């Protein structure tokens with residue numbers, strides 16, 4: 001025998017028990033988001049690399065170290081999508097969606113790929129459910145998005161949630177602050193980690209995200225962007241907070257919240273859960289990205305959205321795995337295979353969960369198997385008649401072939 005093959009590191013197979021929980025995430029997201037006017041979008045698993053270098057930002061961890069990029073065979077670089085916002089904006093531009101009434105509301109549930117160090121809650125292929133709304137600057141859009149993510153996470157049973165909220169202002173407001181922060185970081189560079197020091201010019205705000213304690217101590221005293229924002233950005237932020245207050249969604253303002261993607265403007269937020277390990281505790285996150293569509297070649301278009309990691313939602317929502325639904329009917333036979341085969345088909349056509357013996361078991365083995373599956377009825381088919389056993393009532397009767405489905409349905413309804 002040749003050695004067994006395994007799934008690549010940081011990826012996982014989804015087996016039927018887990019698939020059932022994921023289906024619940026999908027159904028809940030769909031109900032919630034469609035009720036709020038979001039329509040499903042699916043984009044390709046890979047995109048031109050430029051969608052991410054331009055969209056997410058060349059000086060981000062994602063673009064610098066985490067992308068799976070490859071040559072398409074013709075000298076063009078393609079990348080397995082590491083996130084969904086830039087592809088959705090690419091599609092928005094490509095399909096002229098700016099001509100649609102604003103905001104254009106889209107949601108997705110897809111897999112994403114990042115070459116990260118695998119650990120609990122951090123994978124190389126993972127799923128996100130995400131929502132993006134394009135074409136409006138209204139702070140009510142930000143607040144509605146945050147409330148929707150909060151509702152999704154709570155409906156799915158995510159526990160010990162905390163919402164952190166901040167505003168990054170517009171790029172214009174940020175550029176003056178950036179210079180101030182660069183000066184401050186340069187003045188303290190001997191106490192910064194090497195990564196942060198190397199990025200002072202290119203991405204100074206990321207210094208707030210460093211987990212190294214010495215950098216952390218420097219950043220505690222660092223000037224805060226929120227204290228430097230102009231009146232219009234502050235008003236926008238105040239209105240988002242007012243709406244969250246009135247909706248009863250609790251949050252904490254975190255002036256160190258910067259996010260790992262460069263496209264954010266104004267509102268940014270993250271939901272963490274104490275159920276998850278530190279470092280991977282963010283269940284879902286997002287914010288406003290008013291310059292992204294233009295960066296990808298579209299007309300100036302504001303936008304906002306979020307994405308939540310499906311595996312992290314499940315980790316943060318401790319729930320018993322549900323057993324698979326038991327069959328209503330198990331069709332056994334001792335040689336009358338065509339009649340049994342057709343009975344199983346008829347039962348399914350009538351809406352019953354029905355299974356047929358498919359592994360050549362003896363009649364005794366078939367009874368055992370029906371018991372293992374916890375089937376409510378077992379039909380033993382022979383050429384003349386069917387013996388229908390009700391396993392929960394412990395009763396048995398003989399019925400004509402044509403009457404089995406009706407008899408089972410009647411009993412289930414009673």
Ligand code: HAM
Nearest residue numbers: 083085122123126282283284286287305306307309312
């Ligand atoms: P993100 O913060 O990079 O944002 O990812 C969002 C969520 O995806 C995280 O909070 C986490 O739950 C999950 N996630 C990210 N990386 C991994 C991983 N390696 N393994 C497991 N789960 C992971 C974005 O992707 C933005 N596109 C969100 C957004 C949408 N902003 C505006 N609109």
